[in-house]
Amino acid sequence: MTLADALQEPTTQEKILDAAERLFADNGFAGTSVRAITAEAGVNLASAHYHFGSKEALIRMVLSRRVEPITQERLHLLEACLKEASAGLPSLEAIVEAFIGPAVRLSLDPQRAIFMRLMGRVHSEAGDFMPQLLHELFSVTAKRFHQALQVALPGFTEEELFWKLNFMVGAMAFTLAAPQAIEKVTRGHCDPADAETVLKHMKAFVTAGLRAEVAR
Amino acid sequence: MTLADALQEPTTQEKILDAAERLFADNGFAGTSVRAITAEAGVNLASAHYHFGSKEALIRMVLSRRVEPITQERLHLLEACLKEASAGLPSLEAIVEAFIGPAVRLSLDPQRAIFMRLMGRVHSEAGDFMPQLLHELFSVTAKRFHQALQVALPGFTEEELFWKLNFMVGAMAFTLAAPQAIEKVTRGHCDPADAETVLKHMKAFVTAGLRAEVAR
């Protein structure tokens, strides 16, 4: 991208994607109409169909645009901490950081904070009308981190590690999905916009849960 | 309810509530139309509006019908384990069991298993068009369990315990919301319909997370 590009008005596609991201995060996928998106973006209704073809294709674009960089960052961090510990066991803290950090830290950029909410929603809602989309977006990530946990936590069965991974994702997704609810319920005791504090508490909880012995 | 009642055809209201529960669990609230509900229930479209007045009122009924018994059971179990430990500290395991058990165990009854999925969805989706409904349904439960954690886990601040409670709810809600995704991702390694096994893993993870020290 040239400097001139960076200073230009966003393209129609970008305006639509940004507006869709905001509205999907606020109202869900089924709860957001293409008309509302184009109105929010200040563009014509027909342009959304011209550029994306259908609402479903638009949803896929909105998600993959942001998920793919997160996936790359997660896998890169994971590989780094596995390589660093080539001799002994990799640090569980580093694995957790590699998974949770890239997603939660997006909230530092207020523009990207919108997508943080959407990330949580994806995990809980996208299964509705696109069961396979979730799989496409996250199956590689899930597989790699499951393998990493097998290395870092020897002595647990595959099943045990699947459950642990699942609970980690749940704790993260729920927190990302409804920051306003957290602020309300805790009456201001917790600030979900403070990414480093969120990470501190989440990592403490999750690493302990991952290490927990399971009755057999 | 008399024996005769139990053997009778369900009433129109019950048929609508049961169908709505199934479809809401599968497709979400915004993704489910009243027409689809009445078709599934085998009743007339207008009867839903006659009996419930509006879609929103129907949603409230579907949720409160099942959440209230769960809330009662949770609070009853919580009170029991606080009373039992009136001398020393209450058992953290018992508090976790009181929170998670009533929700997860519903899956033993296959009819109620539908609602288990809906429970997960409530936590992640109901905030959309009814921000206050979540509060009405769960604020008392959240408050009581937060208080119980303050007793059982002295040494943690209010904020720390709010985060821990939040992660516990997230791990549970995510697991309840998408059992079919769990089965798919783990390629059969995990069976989300086996409530006791789910509980075993979830309790191990959550109790360890609750006890985890947090950096300050």
Added chain:
DNA sequence: GTCTATAACGGGATAGAC
């Protein structure tokens, strides 16, 4: 209480002029 019929509206998608 239950039905048919329909109002009133918003949804996704598209044709066709520019």
Added chain:
DNA sequence: GTCTATCCCGTTATAGAC
């Protein structure tokens, strides 16, 4: 690429016969 206009369908909700 962008607009207007429109098709066609599904939506919530209600009116009114039975």
